[in-house]
Amino acid sequence: MKFTDGYWQIRPDVTPHYPIHVHEVESEPDALTVYATPKRLAHRGDTLNTPMLTVRLSSPMPDVIRVRLYHHKGTPPRKPEFQLHPQHPQTAPAVTITNDGQAATLTSGRLTVRVEKAGDWRIEFKDGNRVITSSGWRGMGMLDTPQGRFVHEQLALDVGECVYGLGERFTPFVKNGQVVDLWNEDGGTSSEQAYKNVPFYLTNRGYGVFVNHPEKVSFEVASEKVECVQFSVPGESLEYFLIYGPSPKAILERYTALTGRPALPPAWVVRPMADHFIHHRLRRGNRHQLYPGHGRPRPAFARVPLRLFLDEGVSLVQLRVGSACFPRPRGDATTSEGAWVAHLRLDQSLYRPALGAL
Numbered sequence: 001m002k003f004t005d006g007y008w009q010i011r012p013d014v015t016p017h018y019p020i021h022v023h024e025v026e027s028e029p030d031a032l033t034v035y036a037t038p039k040r041l042a043h044r045g046d047t048l049n050t051p052m053l054t055v056r057l058s059s060p061m062p063d064v065i066r067v068r069l070y071h072h073k074g075t076p077p078r079k080p081e082f083q084l085h086p087q088h089p090q091t092a093p094a095v096t097i098t099n100d101g102q103a104a105t106l107t108s109g110r111l112t113v114r115v116e117k118a119g120d121w122r123i124e125f126k127d128g129n130r131v132i133t134s135s136g137w138r139g140m141g142m143l144d145t146p147q148g149r150f151v152h153e154q155l156a157l158d159v160g161e162c163v164y165g166l167g168e169r170f171t172p173f174v175k176n177g178q179v180v181d182l183w184n185e186d187g188g189t190s191s192e193q194a195y196k197n198v199p200f201y202l203t204n205r206g207y208g209v210f211v212n213h214p215e216k217v218s219f220e221v222a223s224e225k226v227e228c229v230q231f232s233v234p235g236e237s238l239e240y241f242l243i244y245g246p247s248p249k250a251i252l253e254r255y256t257a258l259t260g261r262p263a264l265p266p267a268w269v270v271r272p273m274a275d276h277f278i279h280h281r282l283r284r285g286n287r288h289q290l291y292p293g294h295g296r297p298r299p300a301f302a303r304v305p306l307r308l309f310l311d312e313g314v315s316l317v318q319l320r321v322g323s324a325c326f327p328r329p330r331g332d333a334t335t336s337e338g339a340w341v342a343h344l345r346l347d348q349s350l351y352r353p354a355l356g357a358l
Helices: 248-259 267-283 339-343 348-355
Strands: 015-017 021-027 031-037 053-061 064-070 095-099 103-108 111-116 123-127 130-135 141-145 148-156 163-167 178-182 197-203 207-211 217-221 228-234 237-244
Touching: 021 095, 021 111, 031 103, 031 111, 053 103, 053 111, 053 248, 064 103, 064 111, 064 148, 111 237, 123 237, 148 237, 163 178, 178 197, 197 217, 197 248, 207 228, 207 248, 228 237, 237 248
Parallel strands: none
Antiparallel strands: 015 141, 021 031, 031 053, 053 064, 064 237, 095 103, 103 111, 111 123, 123 130, 130 148, 141 148, 148 228, 163 197, 178 217, 197 207, 207 237, 217 228
């Protein structure tokens, strides 16, 4: 979603509120809270008709920084929400916090977030002295539009930096230059719409960004401004996690540790794979066993229900059902050899010509 008209001007009927100065920073044992204003406060009158934006910085695990930007904090939480991995006190990361007249910093593992206090608004994410990315002039912001209030963030891109991810996409693999609105839609596999959108991207500079919002998230990937990635959500707040690797494997390990990893699926979920396997064995005219033995143990999914995809021209005589292919399940003495394959349900109403006498 675009809010500007070119690089300098704001679109008609859009009222922006960008933090330009740090008014105050509060240090906690495990977090920094930054209070920012859209103009410098030289005297008491400057506080009139001036909103304040709050940025809270913390770390749920080493090498991960949580950033929460909000205006009105008391709004009801949106549901549903992502269930993030809880951080237990005994496993909380050891963070280092500094707060002086020049800047405030929070360090978790190798990743440091630095907030400029003496000069103009700027937040930097660093590995030692190396700046990974940053949020500068007009980076963070709250904007009032005819469609309602939105909050956005813009993270800088370096020269040659490429962006990947954002879930299932059918557009070019490198996302630079694209506008990506994350909203699950049945738009086919040849458009910018997608079935499985994920508000997470990573770049070749060694970090990833997870936007913790299940509602519609709009990404401007080097599009509205060619030197940054902008993401925006409707409402009063925006939360994201910057995840440092620096390798892609390390980024994904920390991302999945934060958002949750899937359990080992049951055997029946491999049915589509088995369907595909059987279909192509039939098409190639293989009249032998579906799972050749050759002294190898039978696969664990031998009792998987199968959904056969049958073409009109396929002769099912090639499908041999017998004890050699489908022996009695282990421990089932009440079932005769090969009898249990009766649970293989064939849709005769659709494929009666192909099934014939079967």
